[in-house]
Amino acid sequence: MIRTQDIEAEFNTQLKRISDLSIREKVIETWCKASQEGGWKSIEELRELPFTVVTDPQGISLLQHTKAATEGALALAKIQMETISAFPYVDLDILMAGALLHDINKVVTFERDEKNSFRKKEGPSVNAPAFPGLKIARETGLPDDIIGVIEYECRKAVGNPPNVEAILIHHADMTTFDTMIFFNREERSCKDIHTDSRS
Numbered sequence: 001m002i003r004t005q006d007i008e009a010e011f012n013t014q015l016k017r018i019s020d021l022s023i024r025e026k027v028i029e030t031w032c033k034a035s036q037e038g039g040w041k042s043i044e045e046l047r048e049l050p051f052t053v054v055t056d057p058q059g060i061s062l063l064q065h066t067k068a069a070t071e072g073a074l075a076l077a078k079i080q081m082e083t084i085s086a087f088p089y090v091d092l093d094i095l096m097a098g099a100l101l102h103d104i105n106k107v108v109t110f111e112r113d114e115k116n117s118f119r120k121k122e123g124p125s126v127n128a129p130a131f132p133g134l135k136i137a138r139e140t141g142l143p144d145d146i147i148g149v150i151e152y153e154c155r156k157a158v159g160n161p162p163n164v165e166a167i168l169i170h171h172a173d174m175t176t177f178d179t180m181i182f183f184n185r186e187e188r189s190c191k192d193i194h195t196d197s198r199s
């Protein structure tokens with residue numbers, strides 16, 4: 001069973017940036033419930049989930065991707081708030097909570113296949129309009145702005161973004177995804193590229 005303290009420890013740095021304790025608790029609760037519904041029995045098992053099943057994830061896990069996208073969204077917000085006087089107000093609680101939960105649907109809808117790899121479950125209960133991860137987030141009572149971010153991501157950012165936070169999260173998210181596409185196209189792994197750049 002994945003416990004509150006497992007998720008707290010995993011996302012400690014990012015969770016601490018959510019000032020509203022009620023939102024922080026609901027983010028943790030959503031991760032715990034989604035993990036339970038997904039059938040993941042331990043934090044070790046959860047750490048094995050890839051961040052994507054549509055391309056080679058290059059060994060990048062969903063938890064690593066979530067942290068990278070969350071920190072990336074924060075960096076995008078901060079630099080623009082610091083340098084662009086007309087930049088719209090960004091609510092950091094919405095940004096952090098939305099980013100930490102932007103892929104929560106994957107926690108419920110990914111499963112192991114016969115080869116012990118991962119795939120997406122099939123059927124109407126895991127696709128639109130069901131989105132079971134989104135449903136769990138709604139049931140915890142998270143604010144509408146955060147639910148809007150998760151729904152926007154569940155719909156693959158098609159349509160109008162619900163708020164400025166969703167735009168920042170989407171671009172941070174796509175940065176991690178598009179680099180994977182590039183690495184796969186080049187048939188070079190992230191590790192090779194790191195090694196090359198250091199040599």
Ligand SMILES: [Fe+2]
Binds near residue numbers: 103173
């Ligand atoms: Fe993502």
